[in-house]
Amino acid sequence: MDIRKIDDTISVAPQITANDVAEIARLGYKTLVANRPDQEEFGQPAMADLEAAAQEHGLSWVYMPVESGHITDDDIDQFAPMIREAGKPVLAFCRSGTRCTVLWALSAARDSSAQEIVAKARNAGYDISGLAPRMAQQAGLNK
Incomplete structure (x- = not known):
């Protein structure tokens, strides 16, 4: 399991298994977010x-599937309040962790600077610098 901390509220990971959930709970995560559609890949x-594993280990479960490479403003509109209201810390996962990072970055752009967001993602191992125009668009939604 490859958990990558973005900040104190959220970490991301590539695909997890049911056997990983006990360790996720032991590490103190409160909410598990699935951003990968069921049966996306054989x-x-x-x-x-x-x-079921999340519930067994006392984690809140959020299933918010997003198509890889096609994150819409509606996806961001759903992700932003979910993250605000979720028990922290949150662990979000998808195939590689990138989709979760992009969702977080675009939702965070409404309240934080793109420079800060890019730096946090880079520290977690994700280069999202190409999202600058879309982050600027999201930042404009709060004006």
Whole structure:
């Protein structure tokens, strides 16, 4: 399991398994967010199994599937309040962790500087500098 901390409220990870959930709970995460559609790829764990494991270990479960490479403003509109209201810290996962990072970055752009967001993502191992125009668009939504 490859958990990458973005900040004190959220970390991201590539695909997890039901066997990983006990360790995720032990590490202190309160909310598990799945940003990967069920059956996106042959052989990936079933979301129902991950949800059951999350519940068994006392984690809140959020299933918010987003198509890779096609994050819409509606996706961001759903992600932003979910992250604000979720029990912290949050662990979000998808195939590689990139989709979760992009969702976080675009939602955070409404309240934080793009420079700060890019730096946090870079520290977690994700280069999202190409999102600058879209982050600027999201920042404009709060004006």
